[in-house]
Amino acid sequence: MGRKPRSAARALTRVQEQWPRTRRDAAVLHVTSWSLFRREGGRVPLWGLRPESWSEPWYLRAVGRTDEGTHLVPVFAPQDVVLSRALDSASRAQRIMVDAATAEQFLDANPDFAKQYYDHTFRPKVVSNLLDGGRRAAVDQRQFHALSTVEESEIMFDLMRDIQDNIQMEKSVFNLMKHLSFMMKADRMSLFMYRQRNGVAELATRLFNVSKDSTLEECLVPPDSEIVYPLDVGIVGHVATTKKMTNIPDVAQSPHYSDFVDTLTEYQTRNLLAIPIMNGKDMVAVMMAVNKLEGAHFDAKDEETLNKYLNFANLVLRVFHLSYLHNCETRRGQVLLWSASKVFEELTDIERQFHKALYTVRAFLNCDRYSVGLLDMTKTKEFFDLWPVLMGEVPPYDGPKTPDGREIIFYKVIDYILHGKEDIKVIPGPPADHWALCSGLPTYVAENGLICNIMNAAEDDFFQFQKEPLDDSGWTIKNVLSLPIVNKKEEIVGVATFYNRKDGKPFDEQDETLMESLTQFLGWSVLNTDTYDKMNKLENRKDIFQDMVMYHVKCRKDEIQLVLNTRERWGKEPADCEEEELQEILTEVLPNTKKAEILEFHFCDFEHSELDLVKCGIKMYYELKVVDKFHIPREVLVRFMYSLSKGYRRITYHNWRHGFNVGQTMFTLLMTGDLKRYYTDLECMAMVTAGFCHDIDHRGTNNLYQMK
Template sequence: MADRKGRRGSGGDSAALHSVIDIPQHRIHSRESQMALRQKSDSDVFMELVRDISSDLDVTVLSHKILTNVAVLANADRCSLFLVQGSGKMKCLVAKLFDVVEGSTVEETQNQKEIRIPWGMGIVGYVAESGTGIIIADAYKDQRFNHDVDIATGYRTKSMMSEPIISTEGEVIGVAQAINKIVTEKSKSDVFTPEDQKLFKTYLTFCGISLTNAQLFEKSMFYLRKNESLLEMARGIFEEQTCLKTSVHEILVEGLELIPCEQCSVMLLDENEEEVNFSRIFQLTHEQKEKGEQSAEQDSPDEVVGPYIAKAEMVARTGEAINVSEFDNVSQHSLVLEKDQVPKYENFLCIPIYNKEKKVIGVMQFFNKMGSHYFDEKDQHVFESFAVFCGLGIHNVMMYDKVCSSMARRNIALEVLSYHASSSLEEAVKHSERFLPSADEFVENVSRFPFDDLVLSDDDTILASARMFVDLHLLEHFHVQRVVLFRWISTVKKNYRQVTYHNWRHAFNVAQSMFAIFKEGQYDQSLSPLEQFVLLIACFCHDLDHRGTNNTFQVKSSSPIAQLYSTSTMEHHHFDHCIMILNSEGNNVLEGMNADQYGKAIKMLEACILATDLALYFQKRGTFRDLIESETFDWNDANHRGLLRGMLMTACDLGAITKPWKVQKRTAELVASEFFEQGDLEKSRLNLQPIPMMDRQKKDELPNMQVGFIDAICLPLYEVFTDHTPSLKPLYDGVKRNRINWKNLSEGKQADDEEMEADVTSPRTTVSQQAGETKSVAGKMKASRRQKSRQRSVYCTLV
């Protein structure tokens, strides 16, 4: 209003306002006609602008009104409003409405990219931190001014006026900025004046009250909506209380729904360990959630949180949430990243999960909040509330799982007790008093590779078993009483079921193969007495209480054993059964060991028995092969020795494939019969179609399957062992001979029984002679193998 004389108000305030308010014709608001606004006094104009913002509780709409009103009062070309967000190190100023110009709408300004200014930086940061307004005549002469904004927008900033917005509690909650004063007839300068600043500051006092109310209303509505969402989510989480994986998946989905971010993970602690160790780790990305995919359980924290694992461990130890944003200098944070690691996420929030006893049972992590640079305090509070429901849900599922595990153990124990029995002391004494032949005095030499157990009676197998321990001098070394050894062997024998293949005879043959490797392969000179003792025990016990069905069948039939173990199902059961026998009266062959030896023996025993799971063999054989081929195997390396023991267990478990043809053929037919029996069960009980190897209708394909089994599993294993120990070459030769026969059968030809018999009955050579003969052969084999493809098809039907 260029001409305002004669229309002053009666009060002093009106006179003061009249000297400042200078509204050009094109700046009159569209909400009233120019004539109506002109007819009002200056104080009425000011109060109209105050009333305009007094009743609006939408922060975005209110911010837009404030800026358009500031443009009227300050006669500025455009205005910006920065609101304070966060606290502490994460405190910053955010302008969702930037450079609001005349005629703009809320929708247009909302489409602008969010501008975020760290606390104390630039002109706006200075005003917020100091709480003092400033007038700048030439922005480009002020070193605090950021020229990048002008470059990005193509707009030239000249003069500027900035003022803090103060809340009712006296805190800075924002900064308003007027840019480039417009020259009018009354005010011929393009620089803001102290009078402009005084009016600006007065108006922002009212704005502070309105913004405070709007933010409080927005906060209360936010928590109201989130609380409703939390209750709805809680119902969803508590609907599934029987499966941990399903429950955690629901938690991850609801977490990503609650506050969208790129990835969410749940890491559960191992309650059996005092140190922080995450036993189960689940993660779900926003993309996977949108596609309806299931969350993935990972084997290692590196697959989920990578270099941020230190933060998760700290939260688990302290029980305090950690919120890291880009303003925390994530790449420099020693607790987040190890040296040379690159941060994958700009921001993440990690919060503890408590059970009902207020004990931390895990952590939740949220990475890269969508549409923002960080998780604010409201997000953290919401997720902490969410974690309460998650903790209760996970705790209930874990309790349910424990109850189911206890019932499963009880059922297994009852089943074992009803089926098995411990050998009596009288029986053990009877066996121990019998004459114990030397290894080569048995009908078949127990220490030789080409061994056939069929010539031994059941009682003879007990004597032969004892001979293995005696010849290795293990009784005197570990102070094992002879009667205890015989009682343990008899009890182990009784705890094998009368199934077609995985019975006592199989366990005895596996142990005999290990004994032959000790003797003919001279491994008794490389392995320690403790390793030899444990390996033999593991061989005898590796299939205890086998039911004639594999791991897959246990899972498909939901057996009690499958409820206890999700991986290496039967192998874990065999180990448990082994420990049960060792703990039974009169059967502990380890009782003469000291505490250190005993602890090592149990740990080693578990690893050896679990190693008979072919799934683990497939995981580790590449590493073993690389060590042997690169000639970097180190007998002084505990990990190398552990890997070797596991490979030895597999080599002995599959040892029948190296035996003379008549033994191999008979054994293969027993294995096939047991497989067919499982296939029959799958058809009758589970209404499933078995895989070809277990389908009785495809028994004619056995020779071809055996060829595939030899190529995929056996040849690579015994080939590597021959490279490592040339004296084991007879095992590799036996596999090759048997492959030829199976190949002939698959092609409709006859197996050459006579040639096979001639091979295995040839005069025995000494170990030194064998080593000399096989040294050059092993070198040729290694060169030949390096020319083969590294990719071998997995004979996965046996896993």
């Protein structure tokens, strides 16, 4: 016999490295049990660990050399391999059979081999199985029992995989609660989600009565079957208020215990363990375990278990909460952007403005239907509206009023239908029994200016909503959110009411924030239409006043005859005369420049009547030589000067004579002062005209009237 190798594992490694892959796989089962080698004439016979199981030695041709010096590495060669008898099923089973004690002894004696074997064989298989999405933890949960470390690790890995694979928050938390109910030996577990409506915090059931054998469909609470706890009711409300874990061995001894749910579900709660789930300092949910099955009550170990696995629930709910907040903020941004784009497209009419904005953002509102009621903004009624009341023919209005004292009268309701086939209905002058108004909710919101969020409209006691389907589609009112539309003056201009959130859940705080942002923006945008209306009214008033002024200052037909006496001279009106005919009359009636002294700085108007001053003014334009140059019609020139004289009020100083004196002074500076050469004819004409017009319509005191 040859000498025994110092390391069977080292020789085995060499064999595995040298054998061809196709033959190695077939023979490795035998070689892993061989450990003894000896040299015999160039051939190496190998015996197994149990030589009595072999009928004869097997010979292999030597083709390599090991670190053992003269020892050679055996390798199968096709012509030398006699595996036909080795593949016999009976003898093969005998060759690979090794009892547990022998295998354990071998592994203990060869730790390097054991490590290498497990690294190459066991670990890849385990990791592969763990990463298999369809594989679940092989933990028997049919009966309560203590978990081993491996079983608990598999459960923990399953929870991590649920977080990765499940987009639905409820499914991941449900799987966690099933495992927790098994590990803590709790009869039931429930999850209460925190939310706010109308500014009041509350807890609503999301997962209820979860046990180790439950299914998600049994425990998931639909929106219309929620059990809602205010924070001042029940132990869960106390936990949400204090934000601390609570372990109650006997609920009958707790001052916060409420038997409302026990009575409703015919269940007896003996003890419970509840813990809050937080997102920083914000409350997200409360998880509660009820009735310890194997023990008097939940102990410190159960608290430790719940605390340890709470990290998974906290992670899932935090991701869900942040994702929901991100979605809400995204929708809110889209609503404001689209509203802004549509609001500034329509600046003239509030109805079209609201319609464009509300119809454009319909996809982001997350509801089945919404209606907008527009209020009459009239604060003071016209006499013809008050007359029937004063005469006793119509009783005076004694209904609700807006905070600023206006009667609540919806002059138009616009109904947007988003479920089924989209449609828009406009109802001018809606009757009091219209489905959108008959509940009294829009009137209440318009009267108080409050946001109203109603979770279950059919069971509401304060407002009477229509319980029957509103149309042929069978659509009914389930939950309602109503908000006032307020302008910059804090006047309520309308009421927006949203019906039935699309996912079936009631409207929450985020919905209130989104809808309030929309209604505030629409209310503020009313300023555009209000400003447009005011500008229109001011423009109309200006036109009226201008017509009134023109009526009083314009030169009438009989007045123009005082200068252009065409009726006496030609027997016709100035408009019917030729320019030559009018010029002939003006040449006769206009004063002589030297005799009138209009070119002198010492000119005195006391010697002239107001009509003479009009004629002197016309003469100045001829002296400037601008009448013919700019082709000024003679009739227009005469009418202008006469109307200008009538535009001055009959007051002590700032009258027509003062205006003429300023114009004559400017004319003298240009002509006698020889300043005309520095200006163009148009500039000279403008300066003289400005002198004539500078104090027109002066009140006679000071010049502040021009600023006012």
